[in-house]
Amino acid sequence: MIHSKWNFKKAVLVAGAIIGATALFSFATMFLWNWIVPDLFGLRSITFWQALGLLLLCRLLFGWKSHSHYSSHSHLMKERWSKMTPEERKKFSHKMHNFHSAHSEWNNSEEKQHDEPSTEQ
Numbered sequence: 678m679i680h681s682k683w684n685f686k687k688a689v690l691v692a693g694a695i696i697g698a699t700a701l702f703s704f705a706t707m708f709l710w711n712w713i714v715p716d717l718f719g720l721r722s723i724t725f726w727q728a729l730g731l732l733l734l735c736r737l738l739f740g741w742k743s744h745s746h747y748s749s750h751s752h753l754m755k756e757r758w759s760k761m762t763p764e765e766r767k768k769f770s771h772k773m774h775n776f777h778s779a780h781s782e783w784n785n786s787e788e789k790q791h792d793e794p795s796t797e798q
Contacts, residue, residue, distance in 0.1 A: 703729040 707728035
């Protein structure tokens with residue numbers, strides 16, 4: 678009985694947090710819209726419910742993913758790394774180091790200054 682009571686309290690807290698966060702984001706959207714868009718584009722101000730609808734529309738158009746694109750690639754890379762042999766890891770690390778060294782503007786500009794002989798006569 679105590680366990681089900683705790684689950685109910687937890688569910689109420691989670692639902693309250695979701696409703697609170699949604700209301701907060703809706704008010705923030707409404708505030709920013711009403712502050713910026715009418716002066717900038719000459720459009721009307723919006724209400725709380727229109728801001729909520731705008732947030733929902735953005736979620737429908739751009740997706741519901743809560744994790745970042747980077748974290749999904751990071752997870753895949755960790756999985757690939759764990760399946761590599763020590764030789765493959767060493768070869769991969771060497772290739773990545775060479776790639777980053779070759780594509781780093783700051784490193785390249787420093788190397789060019791130190792490595793290139795002077796052309797002045």
